Every structure is written in structure tokens, then in C-alpha cells.
Amino acid sequence: MSSRKGQRDAARVVREQLARERRRRRTIWVSAAAVVVLVIAGVVGWVVWSNQRSDSFTTPPGANADGTGIVTGGGPVTVxxxxxxxxxxxKQFEQTSGSTLEQLVAENKATVVYHPVAYLNRFSTTQYSTRSSAASGCAAADGKYHEYAKALFAQQPPEGSAGLTDDQLIDIGTSVGLDRGSFGGCVKDETYRTWTEHVTDDASRSNVTGTPTVKVNGQQVENPTPDALTAAVAAAGK
Amino acid sequence: MSVTAPSTRGGRWPLVRPWLGIAARLGLAAVWLVAGASKVSDLAASGRAVNAYQVMPYDVATVIGAALPFVELALGVLLLLGLATRLVAGVSAALLVVFIAGIASAWTRGLAIDCGCFGSGGQLAAGQAPSYLPEILRDLGFLVLAGFLLIWPRTPVSVDGWLSGEPVVEDEDE
Structure with a gap:
């Protein structure tokens, strides 16, 4: 009797051990599968990102040597x-301080380099930041970057919208005197899209975390009011 | 020993726990899915958000920024399915600890950034103040969900449960 009970107990212990072993193995396999899924997800992200980036870029005429911005003026201080x-x-910055920058350029006190970055693509359904920046490259090619930029800010679409269409971007260009044929073709072909990417990448690399960011000889001006800009340029020019 | 008997602990806990468990699992799944989806459409911005913490070189930050949204989505899907829940909860907790540490370090270094937790990272509009404390408290809340699943990974309607073919019980899963 007792020996049979002993056998039953032994059999149960073995069964339980086997069951435990099965559970252990299953847990290991399931965990391994989950880890593989997570690693694959990370690699997919990296591959998608690498494929999105272009290796080369087309810089519009009028850009600086690094191809990271459009140069206006030739003063000693760089803004x-x-x-x-x-x-x-x-837009607010352009409307309050834009003319101050123009004046500093006109007085030959400063060289202003405009970097039209595409930071806010998530806030339009059509990558408006990238499209408008690429279009501004087309305007720069015809020497009208700042005129075009001002007109773009004047007709700025709200965040979260579809933004302006390519046709509207072209219409704004013709309104500041750009040629519908060549400028329009440049916008439609997205000639300077890779340049926008380069400008944006360079700005990110230089720790420009927000827009607008204004630097005078490399020093960020925290609150770029007309007075602050004039003072910073005067101080840097000494 | 017996796996069929409910917990020896009295009260409503054995009845409530599976429901709390599935709520924690689906809640955390939603957190990861929303966080991942908000970043996945603009991987460049995601990289910038990581770079804004200024804790790693830009090129490393862009790779992390590109991989992170996809890992977050994968965590969300795994939690939704209830597959390898304990492991996924552990990874979630580890990630959340890293995020909290990142936000805290940005705070102590006096950086003015958005945490980039749900998209819109890195940049703050002019005059906008960073909201580090709410961000940390929110992540601590998510950490509680992950901790719950780490301790009690077995929840109803999960692939884990289906694979083991056992009802939800308070067993000692390794």
C-alpha cells in the first residue's frame, strides 16, 4: 500500500518536474521571440531612417560655403x-525684427544667413515645412530669398492644417516677381528638397532645438527683439 | 501547490487582480502605441528630440531617435497580444526609468526642452516654459503599470495564457 503510494508520489513529482521544465522552456522561447521582435523593430527603424536620408544635396546659388543657409549682405558681424x-x-519674429535685420544689412554692419529649417513637418499633413523651405531655395536661386520668405510668413497657414499647396507656393513666388516658368518648375520638381534636409540636419547638429533661433557671431540671442539684435551686433562688431 | 484553488488570501483581491492586470496591460499598450505612432511619421524630428537632451553625440541620437518609435510600437503590440508580458513589462520599466532619468537630468542641467515623449519633442515655443514635473509624474504613473505587470504578468485574454493553456491563476511564473 505504502509502496504504491510512494510510487504515485514519485510519479507525480516527475510529472510536476516535467511540467515545470516545459513551462521553463516555453518561457525561454517566448521571451527570446519577444526580444527578437523588439530588436527587429529597432533595426527596421534604423533602416527606414537611412533610406529616408539622401546622400547628396543640391545647394541653391546664394548659399554660404557649407550650403547651410542663404547669405544676405556682407557686414563684418554674422547673424x-x-x-x-x-x-x-x-512669423512674429519676421514681423517685429525682420526690418531691423534688413537695416543692419543695408548699413553694412551685418551679414545675415537665413537657415530655412524643416522642424515642424509633423504639424502639417503635407510636409509643408519641407516644401516651403525647398521653395525658398528656388527663390534664393533667383536672388529673392528674403522677399519670398516675408511673403510666405504673411500668408502662413495654421499649424495642423494641410499647409499651402505647391500652386499657392508658386503664386506667392510670382507675386514677389519670380518667374512662373523657372521658379514654378523648381518648386514642382522639389529641386532643393535635399538641401532643406541638409540645412535642417546641420541646424540640429548645432543644437538649434527650436525656431526661431538667432545667433550673433555664434552666440544665441535669447530674446531677439530689434533692440537686442542691434545691441548684440554693435557689441560683436567692436 | 494546487493550481486550481484561488489565492489563499481572502478578500476581493483574487477577483479584482485579473481585471486590474488587463487594464494595466492594455493601458500600457496604449501608451506605447500612441507614443510610437506620434513619432514614427517624422523620424528626423524624433532624432532631434533625443539630441535635445544633449547626452549623446548627434549621430547616435539620430539612430536612437529612428529606432525608438518602432521599438515603442513593438512593445505596444506585444502588450496588446499579451505575449511575453513579464519581459515586455521589464523592458517597458527599464525604458521609462531611462526617460525619467533623461527628463530629470535635463531639468537639473537647466535645459529648456520638451520631453518629446509623445511627438513634438525638443523645441519649445518662445516663452513656453518646460513642464518637467508633470512629465516625470506621468512617466512614474506608467512605471506603476509596468511594475504591476512585472509582478503579476498573467492577465486574461493573453497569448501567454493561451500558450500555457491554463486559467489565470496566481502561479509562480518564472
Whole structure:
């Protein structure tokens, strides 16, 4: 009797051990599968990202040597302006301080380099930041970057919308005197899309985390009011 | 020993726990899916958001920024399915700890950035103040969900449960 009970107990212990072993193996396999899924997901992200980036870029005439911005003027002090055509604060900056920058250029006190970055693509359904920046490259090719930029800010679409269409971008160009044929073709062909990517990448690399960012001889001006800009340029020019 | 008997602990806990478990699992799944989906459409911005913390070189930050949304989506899907819940909860907790540490370090270094937790990372509009404390508290809340699943990974309607072919019980899963 007792020996049979002993056998039953032994059999049960073995069964339980086998069951435990099965559970252990299953857990290991399931965990391994989950780890593989997570690693694959990460690699997929990296591959998608690498494929999105272009290796080379076309720089519009009028850009600086690095191809990271459009140069206006030739004064001794360099003012870098990082702006996104969808950014409301950039529109505000353009409207309050844009003429100050023009004046500093006219007085030959400063060289202004405009970097039209595409930081806010998520805030339009059509990558408006990239499209408008690429279009501004087309305007720069005809020497009308700042005129075009001002007109773009004046007609800035709201964040979260579809933005302006390519046709509207072209119409704005003709309104500031750009040729519908060559400028329009440039916008439609997205000739400077790779340049926009380069400008944006360079700005990110230089720790420009927001727009507008204004730097005077490399030093960021925290609150770029007309007075602050004039003072910063005067101080840097000494 | 017996796996059929409910917990020896009295009260409503054995009844409530599976429901809390599935709520935690689906809640955390939603967090990861939303976080991943908000970043996946603009991987460049995701890289910038990582770079804004200024804890790693830009090129490393862009790779992390590109991989992270996809890993978050994968975590969300695994939690939704209830597959390898304990492991996924562990990875989630580890990631959340890293995020909290990142936000805290940005705070102590006086950086003015958006955490980039759900898209729109890195940049803050002019005059906008960073909201580090709410961001940390929110992540701590998510950490509680992950911790719950780490301790009690077995929840109803999960692939884990289906694979083991056992009802939800308070067993000692390794």
C-alpha cells in the first residue's frame, strides 16, 4: 500500500518536474521571440531612417560655403537666423525684427544667413515645412530669398492644417516677381528638397532645438527683439 | 501547490487582480502605441528630440531617435497580444526609468526642452516654459503599470495564457 503510494508520489513529482521544465522552456522561447521582435523593430527603424536620408544635396546659388543657409549682405558681424515657415513665433519674429535685420544689412554692419529649417513637418499633413523651405531655395536661386520668405510668413497657414499647396507656393513666388516658368518648375520638381534636409540636419547638429533661433557671431540671442539684435551686433562688431 | 484553488488570501483581491492586470496591460499598450505612432511619421524630428537632451553625440541620437518609435510600437503590440508580458513589462520599466532619468537630468542641467515623449519633442515655443514635473509624474504613473505587470504578468485574454493553456491563476511564473 505504502509502496504504491510512494510510487504515485514519485510519479507525480516527475510529472510536476516535467511540467515545470516545459513551462521553463516555453518561457525561454517566448521571451527570446519577444526580444527578437523588439530588436527587429529597432533595426527596421534604423533602416527606414537611412533610406529616408539622401546622400547628396543640391545647394541653391546664394548659399554660404557649407550650403547651410542663404547669405544676405556682407557686414563684418554674422547673424544666423533659423526659421521654419510654419512656425508662428518665426512669423512674429519676421514681423517685429525682420526690418531691423534688413537695416543692419543695408548699413553694412551685418551679414545675415537665413537657415530655412524643416522642424515642424509633423504639424502639417503635407510636409509643408519641407516644401516651403525647398521653395525658398528656388527663390534664393533667383536672388529673392528674403522677399519670398516675408511673403510666405504673411500668408502662413495654421499649424495642423494641410499647409499651402505647391500652386499657392508658386503664386506667392510670382507675386514677389519670380518667374512662373523657372521658379514654378523648381518648386514642382522639389529641386532643393535635399538641401532643406541638409540645412535642417546641420541646424540640429548645432543644437538649434527650436525656431526661431538667432545667433550673433555664434552666440544665441535669447530674446531677439530689434533692440537686442542691434545691441548684440554693435557689441560683436567692436 | 494546487493550481486550481484561488489565492489563499481572502478578500476581493483574487477577483479584482485579473481585471486590474488587463487594464494595466492594455493601458500600457496604449501608451506605447500612441507614443510610437506620434513619432514614427517624422523620424528626423524624433532624432532631434533625443539630441535635445544633449547626452549623446548627434549621430547616435539620430539612430536612437529612428529606432525608438518602432521599438515603442513593438512593445505596444506585444502588450496588446499579451505575449511575453513579464519581459515586455521589464523592458517597458527599464525604458521609462531611462526617460525619467533623461527628463530629470535635463531639468537639473537647466535645459529648456520638451520631453518629446509623445511627438513634438525638443523645441519649445518662445516663452513656453518646460513642464518637467508633470512629465516625470506621468512617466512614474506608467512605471506603476509596468511594475504591476512585472509582478503579476498573467492577465486574461493573453497569448501567454493561451500558450500555457491554463486559467489565470496566481502561479509562480518564472
Amino acid at each position: 544666423d537666423v533659423y526659421e521654419d515657415f510654419l512656425c508662428p513665433a518665426c
